[in-house]
Amino acid sequence: PPPASGIHSSREAEGVGCHADDMLTVKPPQLRLPPLLRSSSSSSPAAVPWFSPPPPDPPDPILAAVSDAILAAAPGETLDSSSHRLRRVLPSFTPSHFVSLLAGNPFSLPAPSLLSFFRWLSLQPPQLFRHTLETYLSMAHFLCRHRMAPDAAQLLRTVVSRKGKNSAHHLFSAVLRTSADAPRHCSPHPSFFEAMVAAYADSEYVSDAIQCVRLMRKSRFRIPLGACALLLDLLMKSNSPAAAWAFYSEILGYGFPPNVYTFNVLMHSFCKEGKVKEAHLMFDEITKKGAKPTVVSFNTLINGYCKSGDLDASFELKKLMQEAGVFPDVFTYSALINGLSRERRLEDANEMFKEMCSRGLVPNNVMFTTLIDGHCKDGKVNAALDIYQEMLRKGVMPDLVTYNALVNGLCKFGDLQKAMLVVEEMKKKGLKPDKITYTTLIDGCCREGDLETASEIRREMMKETVELDDVAYTALISGLCREGRVIDAERILHEMIGAGMVPDEALYTMVIDGLCKKGDVRFAFNLLKEMQKKGHKPGVVTYNAIMNGLCKLGQMKNANMLLNAMLNVGVIPDDVTYNILLDGHSKHGDAETLKELCHEKGMVSDFATYSSLINESIKKSKAQQSR
Structure with a gap:
């Protein structure tokens, strides 16, 4: 064996510091890289990689066929040219296939092409393919991620219109499911929620739109400020400030500026x-x-x-x-x-x-007009005219409202001549009298008994094609009645009805009273019937007017019958009714009969009644003494 010193030096060269006693049992250090992770230059040529990725799954043949057909269509054109290829696959193509096509987009199809395919599918017979809520939402998700938010908004409006009211919770749950199927389980794009809230707002499903915002907040999504602003604007236009304020204060708490x-x-x-x-x-x-x-x-x-x-x-x-x-x-x-x-x-x-x-x-026209109108209503017409002159000096132009305020004040003050001069000045400044101007003048003339001038103003109104309103007709009728021209008043009343206006009970009573005072009780009864046919319920004042006419003519039997008719329709006689009957029976009947009649009907006598009875008793006593 080699010397120990040689092993030691080779170990040191490899970065391993071990003792000679341990050189035969040396273990590789924990930080030493395995041979397979070293560079290829130090690896053995026959080395096998320690990890081999699994081969990719083969693409779905249906998705592959659909993708090939979509790609075969010319860019920017419809799928008509590839429709025959798509129809061959369509019987096997399901909504799940469409969602998978969008989720993975394995063939990197352009977003506009996939939208065209979505629309092509919408045109197919229901027995071949029918879109589901998931296909709509998946398409909308896909479009939002590819910056096609307007197209996504259109799809969501369709979904909302089909789902209708009170669908926000169900739709939001479906949104969360479809976003989970998207690549990398990404959250819905912010523009998706903007479009969703806007879709509910556009459909005027305000409560659903608000619920969407609350569900987003609860799920910790970013609040769509643009859609919130749109919804707030809708609430403010709905004449419900309380609801608008409640929503506004809520979104302010969410960070709305x-x-x-x-x-x-x-x-x-x-x-x-x-x-x-x-x-x-x-x-x-x-x-x-x-x-x-x-x-x-x-x-x-x-x-x-x-x-x-x-x-x-x-x-x-x-x-x-x-x-x-x-x-x-x-x-x-x-x-x-x-x-x-x-x-x-x-x-x-x-x-x-x-x-x-x-x-x-600098005071404006409105301010001057306010002061003029206030002084006129307070009866200070001269002060109003002074303010008018100051208005002209300051170069502020009066308008029709200003002149009408002056004319009204002068007419109520009884100065018709000045009122006419103001109207002439108004005409010189290029302003035309309106319905209010003419009606005010007619009313002023009628109050002063100048019916000829009132008639002239009416003719001018007709010449200028200004229609009389109920106020003008009421002024004419009341003026004619005051002057005793009841036949003309009745004619104007029926002209008013012919113009499509409905006289009120007071106007009918005014003409009925005028007819009765003239002794035309029969015409008065005709008006009473007409009044009832038009849905009016005559009150005690109307009946008193006719009863007064009957009593003046001495028709006491008819007066008693009218009293019964009053009671039958639920009209309670008042003191005036009692005194009219008392006066009539005193002059043309029997006071004792009236006393019995009043007792039967439950009417209560007043001081005037007793005075009339005493006077009648004195007259009868004197007549007996003279005999």
Whole structure:
């Protein structure tokens, strides 16, 4: 054997430090690489690899045949050219084959080609092939992964429309199953969830869309912010601010970025519904979420409080606004002035107007019109005209609303001449009187008894093709009745009916009363029947008008019959009914008979009744004494 020193040196050369006593029993060190893992230069030529990978599974012959047929079609064209090859395989092709084709894509088929194949399959007879929920979702997954999200969205809209309402939980479970079948068990692409929520939102299945978002959150998927924004917008347009706020506050907790514009829109919706306290709570949330209220935020809430009549809260907000460094603008002052004008606090409104002008803000048309209308409604027409002149001096053009406010104020004040001059000035400025202008003038003329001018205005309306509304007809009929022109009033009433409008009970009663006062009780009864045919239920005032006409004509028997008719239809006579009958029986009948009648019907006498009975007794006593 070689010397011990030679073995030692060779061991040391190999990196093994062992003693001479152990040289015959040396074990390989643990960090020494096996011979098969050394470089090929130091290996034996006849060395066999320590691991051989198994041979790949042969491709599915059906998938191979389908892939060859798809690849044979020209790029960008339909599969018509390969349809004969595909149809040969189709009887053996199942939805599972299609899902496998997408999952592995063993032949690296382009995404557009696979989408064309999906659509080609959709056109086949159901007995040969029918798509399933899994094929739709797998195709949508595949398209999203290959940046074809719009096509995926179209497929998901089809799925949602077929599944319908309350399908979110079932569909989401199917999504998780199909994503598990995808390569490397990858999660659904973010654009897939965007499209899924949007599909439910587009179908107006709001509760399903919200449930999808919650299921994503529960499964720890990233929330689709774009779809959430779309859903939030849909909720805000649905006139349900409470539901919109509930969803918004929920997604804010999921990391959705706060937006002051969204807060402002929701506040406006709450104020529109009169829920100003809820709007204020939302206003407080703006700062809590790290955002800053804008001038629109303050104006929205100030306007809400002004419309609800809480001016103190409005002015508190104005003070808070200035402390926060947000300067009031024209809309702030416009809301405050409008609120003050509604409460008839015109002096305060004028002071607020002066404050605004002193800050260099230019009042607009709306603000001037608000002040003019407020002064007109308060009977201060001259002050309204002064504001109108100031409006013109500042170069602010009045509109139709401004002129109508002036005309209304002047007509109520009884100054028809000035009202007509305002209308003429309005025409010179290129503004045409509308239905409100004409109706206001007709009403003013009728109130003043100037029926000729009212008729002229009506003719002008017809010439300008402005249709009369129920307010104009009511003004004409009441004016004619006041002047005793009842036949003309009845004619206008039937003209109103011919125009497609339905007179109310008060209008019918007005004409009936006018006819009865003229002694035309028969026509009054005809109107009563017409009124009942049109679905109106005459009240005690209508019956009293006819009863008064009968009693004045001395038709006491008919008056008693009318009383019975009243009671039969459930109309309870009042004191006026009793006094009308008493007066009629006193003049044309027997007071004792009336007394018995009233006792039978359960009517109660009042002071006027007793006075009438006493007077009638005195008359009868004097008549007996004279005999």
